[in-house]
Amino acid sequence: MRIKSVIAASMMMPAVAMAWPWSTDMMNQPSIKPQEGAMLDFPERSIPVGGMPTQVADREASRDITNPVEATAKSIDTGRVLFKIYCAACHGQTGAADSPVSGKIGAIALNDDYVQGSLSEGWLWGTITFGSYVMPAYGVPQGKRGSNDLNVEERWHVVNYIKHGLVKDAAAAATKTAAK
Numbered sequence: 577m578r579i580k581s582v583i584a585a586s587m588m589m590p591a592v593a594m595a596w597p598w599s600t601d602m603m604n605q606p607s608i609k610p611q612e613g614a615m616l617d618f619p620e621r622s623i624p625v626g627g628m629p630t631q632v633a634d635r636e637a638s639r640d641i642t643n644p645v646e647a648t649a650k651s652i653d654t655g656r657v658l659f660k661i662y663c664a665a666c667h668g669q670t671g672a673a674d675s676p677v678s679g680k681i682g683a684i685a686l687n688d689d690y691v692q693g694s695l696s697e698g699w700l701w702g703t704i705t706f707g708s709y710v711m712p713a714y715g716v717p718q719g720k721r722g723s724n725d726l727n728v729e730e731r732w733h734v735v736n737y738i739k740h741g742l743v744k745d746a747a748a749a750a751t752k753t754a755a756k
């Protein structure tokens with residue numbers, strides 16, 4: 577009887593349950609993510625097929641990389657889906673830094689001249705890969721403050737969406753709201 581009430585009481589205390597060591601983070605799972613740990617050597621005489629550089633030293637070294645993924649409608653669509661999943665929480669659904677947390681953590685707008693005009697596609701890719709000052713990294717293993725959730729190509733799709741879809745989407749959303 578007594579044990580039952582202890583169990584019942586603990587089930588009613590989700591706040592305490594949150595603090596248990598095994599419930600820290602759903603993002604960092606034991607599953608092995610791409611490029612985590614030592615990379616194996618490629619088999620002898622293998623040749624690159626995708627032709628995309630996968631290992632870059634840091635964000636600075638990414639600045640001048642040419643985007644190897646053409647900004648087709650399909651790429652932009654893929655980028656849009658990934659953007660909504662990975663970026664919108666902080667940068668807002670339309671990238672205008674209008675999510676409930678944008679102001680609190682200082683997430684910047686991605687639809688303004690600074691990002692659209694001054695930042696190169698390589699730099700955007702590098703920012704997604706390595707993170708920024710507050711922003712987390714999406715292309716390096718955990719431990720280096722990353723989650724490694726987006727593979728090389730997916731990161732370029734997000735870049736294509738930011739540069740070729742984001743502003744158009746925001747304008748379309750604004751017209752819709754105005755028409756209401």
Ligand code: HEC
Nearest residue numbers: 662663666681682683684700703704708709710711712734
């Ligand atoms: C946890 C919140 C958060 C998420 C999620 C997030 N960002 Fe950020 N991002 C920030 C913050 C805060 C800044 C501004 C401060 C900084 O540079 O770290 C920023 C800055 C940026 C910058 C500007 C970098 C520069 O050179 O000034 C770009 C570009 C960017 N984010 C793109 C993205 C993309 C693309 C995604 C999704 C893959 C994303 N962010 C996900 C918080 C986030």
